Amino acid sequence: MDERAVAITLGGERHELLLTTRATKEISKRYGGLDGLGTKLSGSIDMVMEEIAWIIALLANQTRQIYNLRHPADPKPLLSPEEVELLTTPADLAVYQNALTEVLAKGSQRHIRSQEESGPNGMNG
Numbered sequence: 001m002d003e004r005a006v007a008i009t010l011g012g013e014r015h016e017l018l019l020t021t022r023a024t025k026e027i028s029k030r031y032g033g034l035d036g037l038g039t040k041l042s043g044s045i046d047m048v049m050e051e052i053a054w055i056i057a058l059l060a061n062q063t064r065q066i067y068n069l070r071h072p073a074d075p076k077p078l079l080s081p082e083e084v085e086l087l088t089t090p091a092d093l094a095v096y097q098n099a100l101t102e103v104l105a106k107g108s109q110r111h112i113r114s115q116e117e118s119g120p121n122g123m124n125g
Contacts, residue, residue: 001016002016002018002063003106004018004019004103004106004107005017005018005063005103005106006018006099006102006103006106008056008060008095008096008099010056010060010079010084010087010088010092011083011087011088015060015063015079016060016063017056017059017060017062017063017099017100017103018059018062018063018066018103018107019059019062019103019104019106019107019108020062020066020107022062022065023058023059023062023107024107024108026058027055027058030054034104034108037051037055037104041097045090048093049085049090049093050081050085052093052096052097052100053081053082053084053085053088053093054081054084055100056079056081056084056096056100057078057079057080057081057083057084059100059103060079060084061078061079064076064077064078064079065078
């Protein structure tokens with residue numbers, strides 16, 4: 001499993017959620033950025049469930065698309081938000097909301113080292 005991914009079980013099958021650059025662009029188009037996502041997930045229960053299903057499908061499809069890129073002769077089908085809705089219960093979506101928080105944190109994490117820590121040429125020393 002990719003260290004940036006978070007695993008969930010959906011319809012009895014294991015899926016890895018991954019925040020990629022492509023997924024970040026899609027989230028930005030839909031919500032105006034990662035910050036806008038939090039606002040959208042605090043609306044009515046119907047809207048929250050719909051948005052969670054959309055983002056789970058998006059993030060689960062990232063690992064599938066990477067697999068398909070590397071294995072074009074044996075592609076995995078992509079998930080739709082509708083499939084996510086059919087394979088889950090509202091209680092599942094509450095659990096997945098925690099997984100979404102974790103994968104968004106992992107995907108947007110920055111490891112910044114100061115010049116003093118890394119030395120004058122950006123190298124340890």
